Amino acid sequence: xxxxxxxxxxxxxxxxxxxxxxxxxxxxxxxxxxxxxxxxxxxxxxxxxxxxxxxxxxxxxxxxxxxxxxxxxxxxxxxxxxxxxxxxxxxxxxxxxxxxxxxxxxxxxxxxxxxxxxxxxxxxxxxxxxxxxxxxxxxxxxxxxxxxxxxxxxxxxxxxxxxxxxxxxxxxxxxxxxxxxxxxxxxxxxxxxxxxxxxxxxxxxxxxxxxxxxxxxxxxxxxxxxxxxxxxxxxxxxxxxxxxxxxxxxxxxxxxxxxxxx
Ligand code: SF4
Numbered sequence: 001x002x003x004x005x006x007x008x009x010x011x012x013x014x015x016x017x018x019x020x021x022x023x024x025x026x027x028x029x030x031x032x033x034x035x036x037x038x039x040x041x042x043x044x045x046x047x048x049x050x051x052x053x054x055x056x057x058x059x060x061x062x063x064x065x066x067x068x069x070x071x072x073x074x075x076x077x078x079x080x081x082x083x084x085x086x087x088x089x090x091x092x093x094x095x096x097x098x099x100x101x102x103x104x105x106x107x108x109x110x111x112x113x114x115x116x117x118x119x120x121x122x123x124x125x126x127x128x129x130x131x132x133x134x135x136x137x138x139x140x141x142x143x144x145x146x147x148x149x150x151x152x153x154x155x156x157x158x159x160x161x162x163x164x165x166x167x168x169x170x171x172x173x174x175x176x177x178x179x180x181x182x183x184x185x186x187x188x189x190x191x192x193x194x195x196x197x198x199x200x201x202x203x204x205x206x207x208x209x210x211x212x213x214x215x216x217x218x219x220x221x222x223x224x225x226x227x228x229x230x231x232x233x234x235x236x237x238x239x240x241x242x243x244x245x246x247x248x249x250x251x252x253x254x255x256x257x258x259x260x261x262x
Pocket of ligand 1: 144146
């Protein structure tokens, strides 16, 4: 982008600012993309902005690594510390605009040490792709960092108990405080309960904006729900929630994206 072009963009933003009560908003993703364009008149300034962003991301990565170290050796829930293969901290961009929160690791996540890698996780990855995100662009974490234990010889996963969630929640709060995403997405009722302490039917919670610590929070169904209920109407509900997220992040949405699952 040349300096005259950048001047035009800034002038347009100023016109929007004059016409509205609120200043025009721009997500960090949108700003990063704008900054990625070399400015012919002042390349040094452009480099400085990109470097600032890299330093910020590195700082957040270091802070997250320190929390991860504490989680790795955490034994606050003695029964889970005994039964887990490993802790499952979180994955993705430490400087993400968008952060997803699930409930707890399942058997696959416990084995691999990464959240959302089983069938539900693969579906989440496909949803992200439809939003034009890679997993590395966003941050994904769970309320609980250890797999809820199961009786010997039984299969499947169980939801975390309120006590387990309350015990582990401070780690998630630290992750959110470090990452400072522009938008949070809670996946499923258990994640909502762990994050907000609210118990309500998903049909009443999903599809509208809530807030967590002043961060816009979208609540939607857990991908596992979509695996159980494959009706296009349910997929469309989740997709409409994600369209709201894209709009909130001020990212462009194609006509094709708008019409998914219609
Ligand atoms: S679930 Fe959380 S609080 Fe409990 S032992 Fe695991 S890391 Fe620690």
